[in-house]
Amino acid sequence: MKKYFLTYLLVSTFLLFQSCLDDDISGVYQKTESIYQKGFSLEAFEDPIIREYLAVDWSSPVEFTDVDGTMLYEFDAQVGNGTPLEGQSLTLAQKYSVVVSKAVDGSPLEYKLVRFLSNDNGSLASVSYRDKADFTGTVICYNLKGRTEMLEGYQQGVLKAVSKDPVEGGSSLAGKAPKDCLPDDPYCDGGFFVYEPVRIYKDWYNNRGNKWEYSNSTYVKTVFTQVWVPSNIGGAPRPAQNYHEHIDAPAPHAPGGTGHASNHPKEIILDKSVTPCVKEIIRKLQEKDLHNATVPDISQLTGTSHLSQTILDLFKKSKNYHLTFKIGEAGTNKNAYTEIESNRNGEFYFIVTLDEEFVENGTQLVIARTLIHESMHAFLGYVSQEHFLSDSAKLLSEYNSTYGNRNTADHVFMTEYVEAIGYSLASWDYHSRDKEYYNNLAWSGEMLNTEAYRKLADSTKTKIKNVNIAEGNANTKATSNALGIKCKSL
Numbered sequence: 001m002k003k004y005f006l007t008y009l010l011v012s013t014f015l016l017f018q019s020c021l022d023d024d025i026s027g028v029y030q031k032t033e034s035i036y037q038k039g040f041s042l043e044a045f046e047d048p049i050i051r052e053y054l055a056v057d058w059s060s061p062v063e064f065t066d067v068d069g070t071m072l073y074e075f076d077a078q079v080g081n082g083t084p085l086e087g088q089s090l091t092l093a094q095k096y097s098v099v100v101s102k103a104v105d106g107s108p109l110e111y112k113l114v115r116f117l118s119n120d121n122g123s124l125a126s127v128s129y130r131d132k133a134d135f136t137g138t139v140i141c142y143n144l145k146g147r148t149e150m151l152e153g154y155q156q157g158v159l160k161a162v163s164k165d166p167v168e169g170g171s172s173l174a175g176k177a178p179k180d181c182l183p184d185d186p187y188c189d190g191g192f193f194v195y196e197p198v199r200i201y202k203d204w205y206n207n208r209g210n211k212w213e214y215s216n217s218t219y220v221k222t223v224f225t226q227v228w229v230p231s232n233i234g235g236a237p238r239p240a241q242n243y244h245e246h247i248d249a250p251a252p253h254a255p256g257g258t259g260h261a262s263n264h265p266k267e268i269i270l271d272k273s274v275t276p277c278v279k280e281i282i283r284k285l286q287e288k289d290l291h292n293a294t295v296p297d298i299s300q301l302t303g304t305s306h307l308s309q310t311i312l313d314l315f316k317k318s319k320n321y322h323l324t325f326k327i328g329e330a331g332t333n334k335n336a337y338t339e340i341e342s343n344r345n346g347e348f349y350f351i352v353t354l355d356e357e358f359v360e361n362g363t364q365l366v367i368a369r370t371l372i373h374e375s376m377h378a379f380l381g382y383v384s385q386e387h388f389l390s391d392s393a394k395l396l397s398e399y400n401s402t403y404g405n406r407n408t409a410d411h412v413f414m415t416e417y418v419e420a421i422g423y424s425l426a427s428w429d430y431h432s433r434d435k436e437y438y439n440n441l442a443w444s445g446e447m448l449n450t451e452a453y454r455k456l457a458d459s460t461k462t463k464i465k466n467v468n469i470a471e472g473n474a475n476t477k478a479t480s481n482a483l484g485i486k487c488k489s490l
């Protein structure tokens, strides 16, 4: 229920600050808080779910040229947690982007909101307005009032049907559907568009004893979404004609805030500042390790758990513990830091900020390492709160009294989990390097100020320092000795 986040920041009861070392300040991070964002508003957008929940990542536009030579920018966007359109027989995963055409002077001319719908998650992952190769599903272009201006049906990247400026809001189903194919398309009968009614419900919550409990849902309205369905494929799943979505009540926008909440609780929150490259790193950290699943043992097909996957999974499932990732200013010499905030509802918000220069300088491998490290801080905070009688919590509290602060306690604790951090990193990297390399990289930040580090052999310490320099940090760019690759080189 992160929607209450901004409100209750005011009453947060404690704040913990944890940080991790690194060097100097170099490189200017390009801020693209642009005129494009200013000219965009969904106030008049018809579909309340999109109006309330669409969040656009304005930080990383991709510039491209359309077939007719128009210069365009494309921005990734997401509705809530990217929740699918839930139907009875078929769930349609969805994805959004905002496409802006620009004038010669660079000012925005026209916006369209593009929605991709597919029952194939893999097909959806890589699709964008500029590149629909391999995409199977529906592409819907809306104007900012929510009127459908163009519909396209794709099958494995091939445009099968297009319908321009269809009449919006039909009230019956297939009967009223526009059937419109490309003039000389041999597959003209390959598919057609149908109106799918999507019922929107508002979910109400009661505040009972400082906790928000679900109470009931009330019907808001039905909107019609057009979906392309192939007609001549035997057994191809048809849309369910029974879709629904939910809006949270009270309003998802905290007073004075611009935050967007998801309609279904989402526990790992990616701030708009998180770049697609870092998003992908975080996504991959949530995957189980499939490295050893080469033998046909059914129990291994789902993969092996590892540190970051387990931690991220915990936050994804937890109702009261929320994890946010963002990119920003982490302070001099810091790669990242993690803050913990709590509210009077007993909810905890862990906010991991990756330093913007670190993200620029470091390789994806070292970014993954730092994400694991910071997730571990969040996890230790969780353990101390939720399982305060556990051995780990007791040990942490012991370290806390010994070293006088929680930050050092966490890092001492982490030195006992170097191999677990290393293994998690190896899993993220599909075990492409020696185990030793990952384990050396697992030593980072203030873990290097501990007794455990001091006790290591000098040769090991040298290797640890070298890999941390090679892969890059907040101060210095990755060197040619790095084994990881940088985000920007993709």
Ligand SMILES: [Zn+2]
Pocket: 018, 019, 020, 373, 377, 411, 445, 446
């Ligand atoms: Zn740390």
